[in-house]
Amino acid sequence: MNQRTDSGLLAPGQGAPAATPSVLHTTGLKYPDSVAHLIARSLQRHGIEVLFGQSLPTMLHLACEELGLKQVAYRTENAGGYMADAHARLTRRPSVVTAQNGPAATLLVAPLAEALKVSIPLIALVQDVGRAETDRNAFQDFDHMALFSSCAKWVRRVTEASRVEDYIDQAFAAACSGRPGPVVLMLPADLLVEPAPPARRVSKLGHFPLDRTVAAPDAVALAAELLARARNPLVIAGGGVHISGAHDVLAALQEAAHLPVATTVMGKGSVDETHPLSLGVVGYFMGPNGATRHLRPLVEEADVVLLVGNRTNQNGTDSWKLYPRDAHYIHIDTDGLEVGRNYEALRLVGDARETLLALGAALAEVSLAAREAARPALEQRIAFGKQAHRSESEVHRTSAASPIRPERVMQELDGLLTPGSVVVSDASYSSIWTSNYLTCRQAGARFLTPRGMAGLGWGFPMALGAKVARPGAEVFCVAGDGGFGHVWSELETATRMGLKVTLILLNNGILGFQKHAENLKYGTHTSAVDFAPVDHAAIARACGCAGVRVTDPAELAPALLAARAESRTTLIEVLCDPDAYPPITFYTPA
Ligand SMILES: Cc1ncc(C[n+]2csc(CCOP(=O)(O)OP(=O)(O)O)c2C)c(N)n1
Numbered sequence: 001m002n003q004r005t006d007s008g009l010l011a012p013g014q015g016a017p018a019a020t021p022s023v024l025h026t027t028g029l030k031y032p033d034s035v036a037h038l039i040a041r042s043l044q045r046h047g048i049e050v051l052f053g054q055s056l057p058t059m060l061h062l063a064c065e066e067l068g069l070k071q072v073a074y075r076t077e078n079a080g081g082y083m084a085d086a087h088a089r090l091t092r093r094p095s096v097v098t099a100q101n102g103p104a105a106t107l108l109v110a111p112l113a114e115a116l117k118v119s120i121p122l123i124a125l126v127q128d129v130g131r132a133e134t135d136r137n138a139f140q141d142f143d144h145m146a147l148f149s150s151c152a153k154w155v156r157r158v159t160e161a162s163r164v165e166d167y168i169d170q171a172f173a174a175a176c177s178g179r180p181g182p183v184v185l186m187l188p189a190d191l192l193v194e195p196a197p198p199a200r201r202v203s204k205l206g207h208f209p210l211d212r213t214v215a216a217p218d219a220v221a222l223a224a225e226l227l228a229r230a231r232n233p234l235v236i237a238g239g240g241v242h243i244s245g246a247h248d249v250l251a252a253l254q255e256a257a258h259l260p261v262a263t264t265v266m267g268k269g270s271v272d273e274t275h276p277l278s279l280g281v282v283g284y285f286m287g288p289n290g291a292t293r294h295l296r297p298l299v300e301e302a303d304v305v306l307l308v309g310n311r312t313n314q315n316g317t318d319s320w321k322l323y324p325r326d327a328h329y330i331h332i333d334t335d336g337l338e339v340g341r342n343y344e345a346l347r348l349v350g351d352a353r354e355t356l357l358a359l360g361a362a363l364a365e366v367s368l369a370a371r372e373a374a375r376p377a378l379e380q381r382i383a384f385g386k387q388a389h390r391s392e393s394e395v396h397r398t399s400a401a402s403p404i405r406p407e408r409v410m411q412e413l414d415g416l417l418t419p420g421s422v423v424v425s426d427a428s429y430s431s432i433w434t435s436n437y438l439t440c441r442q443a444g445a446r447f448l449t450p451r452g453m454a455g456l457g458w459g460f461p462m463a464l465g466a467k468v469a470r471p472g473a474e475v476f477c478v479a480g481d482g483g484f485g486h487v488w489s490e491l492e493t494a495t496r497m498g499l500k501v502t503l504i505l506l507n508n509g510i511l512g513f514q515k516h517a518e519n520l521k522y523g524t525h526t527s528a529v530d531f532a533p534v535d536h537a538a539i540a541r542a543c544g545c546a547g548v549r550v551t552d553p554a555e556l557a558p559a560l561l562a563a564r565a566e567s568r569t570t571l572i573e574v575l576c577d578p579d580a581y582p583p584i585t586f587y588t589p590a
């Protein structure tokens with residue numbers, strides 16, 4: 001006799017086990033050649049090999065898996081979108097992320113917003129309610145067109161099987177042409193199971209920039225004249241150099257035209273930072289111990305500034321105070337709206353690579369005698385400035401103190417980097433430490449960070465996406481404890497998907513940037529900024545990763561080497577000094 005509880009229900013664990021209805025067992029795919037199969041084949045036609053997803057839209061993933069496309073299964077849509085972002089940044093091909101309608105779709109807003117800001121082509125394929133269920137409060141129905149309108153370049157819903165190929169190709173064209181960016185295509189669930197119409201399209205649109213344009217020749221010739229005749233020219237390269245794949249052209253121009261080059265955070269890696277004409281990263285962190293602090297006069301004294309793929313945003317320009325007011329600006333950007341946004345400029349609207357090639361050709365036609373003559377003294381100034389930073393920061397870079405100085409962590413990591421390494425930093429202090437204390441030793445090396453929006457937490461999923469893009473590369477991630485709290489669950493993703501990265505967790509026990517900035521601005525901070533102690537290394541081990549905690553700086557190098565030898569993701573939790581802050585200029589204006 002089964003015991004009933006007071007409520008009349010069977011008590012837990014009682015009663016005969018219910019047999020699983022046979023319909024809940026696998027019986028074979030019911031829709032053999034569906035619209036979803038046509039989409040999968042279209043994705044393959046454009047060169048897509050992986051989708052970042054979590055089983056939805058289900059029919060699409062079933063078709064994709066049947067056709068050999070790989071699903072990299074995320075734990076949260078936020079993280080999946082950032083994985084796709086990093087994957088696109090490194091492959092220089094658009095990446096596909098998928099999600100269900102409703103709440104899952106809303107979680108794509110953060111990664112799409114990042115991609116929109118920094119011009120990364122993401123293709124979000126989002127399930128929608130059945131066509132006959134639209135606007136009748138169907139389960140998880142929502143106004144997705146309005147939801148995505150602020151964070152995507154292009155949002156459409158396809159409703160006819162005969163138009164599916166047209167819309168897929170429009171999605172790729174929208175994402176990859178002009179200024180690249182994220183797009184969303186809504187796919188009603190019932191449409192996906194309809195029989196596939198015949199395929200008609202053959203083009204391959206899965207790369208960016210899809211259509212390279214070049215600035216007008218007269219503007220290019222004028223730019224060459226200005227640079228050749230300048231007293232103190234300076235190039236400030238942004239993330240657009242990477243998007244355009246222009247680093248080799250920029251590096252050649254730097255050398256041939258004797259041009260000093262600084263970068264933004266997103267542009268780090270566009271030139272070799274050990275080149276005698278490279279300044280490093282300039283922006284809002286040029287206070288004491290900042291890598292480019294002693295090079296600030298070179299920026300301020302510039303009379304001709306060449307901006308390449310540089311949005312002249314607040315952090316990059318130190319709130320528009322760093323770049324010289326009276327200089328002549330030459331601005332290369334594929335988006336004419338960015339040119340002259342903050343600095344009136346000679347407009348070189350075009351793809352960075354094509355336009356730099358044209359500029360290089362134009363510079364070969366003019367005399368570079370002034371540039372060549374200025375080079376030795378310029379190189380000496382740059383070398384002095386870099387040396388002054390090295391001397392100034394030595395005490396922190398070699399500190400044996402515990403809790404550990406982040407500069408010491410960076411020093412150990414910098415020693416391990418090769419040109420093929422990929423370093424991903426979370427927002428907040430992590431991206432400032434890496435920008436200042438890690439060295440790009442070859443043009444084209446990649447340092448990724450979600451700094452378009454500076455959304456906290458996305459470094460670790462970006463590192464996983466980077467590893468999918470470059471399985472052979474050593475991928476490091478530097479993240480703070482606050483940021484990492486957004487994405488602990490993706491440790492399980494790393495294990496399940498067999499993705500090995502080395503995560504260096506700077507655990508200072510606080511929302512550092514938040515707390516310090518509050519103290520500075522308001523004299524005190526709110527109660528939200530201090531954490532309870534967390535054993536992150538144990539969380540990593542619980543998810544099948546390796547996890548170690550480092551409290552003594554002498555253990556850093558062995559921990560990094562052990563992580564290198566591991567086949568799994570390793571989380572190295574470094575107990576860091578909560579009073580260590582990076583060289584943000586507004587913290588230390590002197
Ligand atoms: C999604 C998101 N939430 C909040 C913020 C605001 N924010 C910027 S930095 C920061 C603190 C970061 O703390 P942590 O990740 O531990 O890094 P730390 O500064 O301590 O090195 C916060 C809350 C943000 N940028 N993004």
Ligand SMILES: [Mg+2]
Nearest residue numbers: 480481510512
């Ligand atoms: Mg912290």
